[in-house]
Amino acid sequence: MSSIKIYMNGKLVDQQDAKVSVFDHGFLYGDGVFEGIRVYNGKIFREREHIDRLWDSCKTVDIKMPMTKEEVAAAIYQTVEANGFTDAYIRLVVTRGEGTLGLDAHLCHDPQVIVIAQALSLYSADFYEKGIKIVTASTIRNPSDSLSPRVKSLNYLNNIMAKIEARVAGCEEALMLNHKGDVCECTGDNIFIVKKGKLMTPPIDACILEGVTRNVVIEICKELGYECQEAAFTRHDVYTADECFLTGSAAELIPVVEVDGRAIADGKPGTITKTILSAFGDFVKKDALR
Numbered sequence: 001m002s003s004i005k006i007y008m009n010g011k012l013v014d015q016q017d018a019k020v021s022v023f024d025h026g027f028l029y030g031d032g033v034f035e036g037i038r039v040y041n042g043k044i045f046r047e048r049e050h051i052d053r054l055w056d057s058c059k060t061v062d063i064k065m066p067m068t069k070e071e072v073a074a075a076i077y078q079t080v081e082a083n084g085f086t087d088a089y090i091r092l093v094v095t096r097g098e099g100t101l102g103l104d105a106h107l108c109h110d111p112q113v114i115v116i117a118q119a120l121s122l123y124s125a126d127f128y129e130k131g132i133k134i135v136t137a138s139t140i141r142n143p144s145d146s147l148s149p150r151v152k153s154l155n156y157l158n159n160i161m162a163k164i165e166a167r168v169a170g171c172e173e174a175l176m177l178n179h180k181g182d183v184c185e186c187t188g189d190n191i192f193i194v195k196k197g198k199l200m201t202p203p204i205d206a207c208i209l210e211g212v213t214r215n216v217v218i219e220i221c222k223e224l225g226y227e228c229q230e231a232a233f234t235r236h237d238v239y240t241a242d243e244c245f246l247t248g249s250a251a252e253l254i255p256v257v258e259v260d261g262r263a264i265a266d267g268k269p270g271t272i273t274k275t276i277l278s279a280f281g282d283f284v285k286k287d288a289l290r
């Protein structure tokens with residue numbers, strides 16, 4: 001297996017040497033935060049937005065970042081270049097560091113900053129052309145006053161439980177509802193619906209992660225002259241939508257053609273979805289021109 005270089009706390013190390021302690025609270029408790037970022041044509045996509053969100057996640061869970069934002073961006077570029085990538089998927093991970101077997105975060109003094117760069121493993125072209133099927137999970141999204149979904153924490157068990165339900169049902173993704181029963185997001189993507197030419201996506205206070213891709217799509221809607229509301233809605237609105245799609249740094253934009261066994265409209269990706277997907281491609285290309 002070919003070895004890639006991993007950035008760990010200021011150094012590039014071989015994959016087999018990139019190790020954290022078993023006493024790291026990231027390992028013991030999922031105590032840490034992360035970002036999933038795209039690099040297109042050698043440029044970090046929405047660098048400021050991802051790094052600001054990482055800082056916000058750290059603030060809420062009270063991890064003191066041992067680097068500046070500029071140093072983190074430089075570490076990402078260093079990792080991408082060391083592995084010879086021009087396009088890559090980046091996993092930026094910050095753990096609380098080594099502590100004891102107890103929960104006391106104050107005993108952890110050395111947060112670990114890790115950057116992993118991988119070649120883009122794109123989803124199959126079929127997903128984008130034909131769309132995917134999703135199913136509602138019985139696992140509800142963490143309520144904000146329990147663990148805010150706005151924090152991109154290393155503790156993804158809530159999402160993983162829902163993703164297991166999706167796989168058991170033979171679906172690619174699971175639709176998660178919040179504690180009020182409103183539509184929230186999928187396990188690793190935000191959701192949009194289209195009805196009568198207007199778009200809708202759940203608001204930040206619906207217990208979602210404020211997705212970077214979601215916000216780009218909202219911008220694209222403005223540019224293209226589509227109305228896009230950030231408003232609460234229910235599964236009824238999803239079942240009866242004309243179109244539905246998901247957004248995320250890993251998937252970019254994927255059409256959804258079936259939810260809980262109900263075809264969305266005629267069961268094919270919609271025209272507005274395709275228009276936004278193509279505009280997203282243009283947006284990325286323009287952004288990557290340096």
Ligand code: PXG
Nearest residue numbers: 187188189190209211212213214248249250
């Ligand atoms: N909601 C959740 C819960 C997420 O984890 C998104 C929305 C989309 O956010 P961005 O900023 O990426 O547009 C995410 C992020 C993967 C993977 O490898 C994807 C995410 C997280 C972890 C892994 O598929 N998506």
